[in-house]
Amino acid sequence: MNQSVKGVLQRLQKKHDFAIVALTGMINNRGNSTFKWKYVLGSDSQRWKRMELRKGTGLPGVVLKTGKSLVVQDVSKIYNPEELFRFPILYFENIQGFVAIPIWNNDEVVMGLVVLGDRAPRHISEAEYEALKADVEKDLRIELLKELMLYENT
């Protein structure tokens, strides 16, 4: 079943032409204060598999705090290298431009975060962003929910 979430990510990566696509695991599962990256497509490092993310820190922290998507066309204009180090996924994968979109479950709780990025600054138009967001809503969110239901039923 994982294959289908991964499949959706691959489709998103291709369709919207991003060098790297990252999806976190469940953010709000009770009793666990940390979570991990579930899939990172387009990385040739193994680091992300070992990284433990913590609510309130890093890129997920920023997005979760506001609950809103984050569109950054040129990372270097916003963060200096020292600050960038607080966002290991951006720093180590050398992501220069990205979109980060929170994914909500049916109870209006954020269950995950998807990051689509490039290794060069990237212009992202309003229309592009809307299209991307629609695809995340329509495909990725549904696929993730399906996977969750399966977990709960077993």
Next chain:
Amino acid sequence: MKTHDLTSLLEAMFHQSKEMILFVDRHGEIVYMNAEAEKTLDLSDYDRNQFINICGHCMGMAASGDPDCTTCFLMSKEKLTFQVYMRTRYGKRVTYIANFQQIDPENNISVFTLNPLSELMKQQEFEHQKLLTQRIIQAQENERKRISRDLHDGVTQELLNVLLEMRLFKYTKDREELDEKIEDSEEMLSHLLDYIRNISVELRPASLDDLGVEAALKTHFKWLQKQYGILVDFNTNLNKKRYRPEIETVIYRIIQEAAFNAVKYSGSDEIMVNLKEAGSYNGIEIHFEIEDEGAGFLMGAEPKGSGLGLFGMHERISSVDGELNIDSEPGRGTKVEGYIPVGERIV
């Protein structure tokens, strides 16, 4: 504008200047010299009515001490800047930065000014020290900013959330709903606890004082792995041995900084750390090594960050009479190694 007489001003400058100023003809005979030159050069057999030659004081431009007069500056008609050795009073040999320029071609008179090199170096060193101090202050300030932001973003915000949540308790009539709210607050508080623990460990791990450097490093490496996904291959024979607190702090901080540099700049997924106690003919020593096979760098190249890390490592090691060596090569990786004499262990 012309309220002063230029000649008298020039004369005042000439005599009060802290550099030696001499006027010489093309044979090197001194026509005039200022007070500073008279004070500095060896003039024990100087007859004020006679000309005296600069060559009697000059020890040439070569470090070897053999003056090579075939390339003498006296021959030059252009302005020259060069390093030259001069004999001063009591026969001392001193290095000067000299300027030589012909000012009167008709009579072949040139002006020769001399500044002691050591003065210049002192000045440069002073400027360098000033710059370094500024950077250290800036780094401290940045560190404070970071901690304050961590406290504000993480702790204050979360506490506020818990507070707001708890305020609702008394208005919640439904028992089940109340239980849920209590559970939520509990979870928030436990996150907060984790978060604060992280901040304080980052500042100074309690385990360093309580359990020693080996345990503190193990915890730190675990944290590095979780935070940045880096693997640390840690080898040690310390076996929970304890040393003087200042020595344990130096070891911990140097290894921490070197490992952190490797995380930040090497691009490599793995770091090797060795920490060994060994006996030598003058007592017990601690050897350490932090190595990565990543990007490497050129010594003396512009640092990517503040550049205070390596400086601090050297400062720390010399505070405990140890020695540090940093070996790096672009494309090959970086190795930081050092040793500290520990005298005796603490049991």
